[in-house]
Amino acid sequence: MEFYRVIVDAGKRKRYACGCFTEITEYKRRACAVCGKERVTPNYDKMFEDKAWNMKLLLDRNYYADFIFSQVRGIVSEKAKKVLSENFSNAVDFGDIEMVSQRDIPSSFLKYYRGMCGSKNTKLIVNDPPQYYRLLLKKGAVLDFIRSGVKKVSSCKVCDYVEYDIPFELIGDSSRIYITGSTWEHYDLFNVEGMGNTMFCTERFISVYNVNNLTGLMFQPIQSV
């Protein structure tokens, strides 16, 4: 079985829009009483997976891919949502997003955004963006920690904090990522514990992606043992 790491296609001739959730700054950082790590409360993953929360998202330019990326995870277009639901219903779930226009963003957030991304990019934030959805995936295989060179540095049962030491080579070179093939749960798109929000997929996923002319992703082969 061949597996691939899913990476962002930022756009070749023209840059695709990226997303930014406008409410994340309102979440407070708090130190855990047990391990002392500062965490956003609730943590990003839990926020992102909370289907009840209608998160607010801005887009930073008007060239739209089917898969776009925000500070948290993958976001998909209406078309990609339909294709994924029809082909990979066991692997994917979706959360709602409230798309926000430049004109409706509070000035306090625009000020924060300008500080982070500059005033030129702030002016590019679009009005009336198309609808996108949060893409929710499951853990679908186990990383071969030893072969991949990943170590669990620390973890905390109280705040769910887990820190992995992910070597630089692994981030830059997908061919050094090993997953244990026998642990694959037969999802065509999935996450792997220890690799955060990185998405992995099968050839079947790539073929559906290509047949439907979806945009915004690239694929790099990884190792499976």
Ligand SMILES: [Zn+2]
């Ligand atoms: Zn803790």
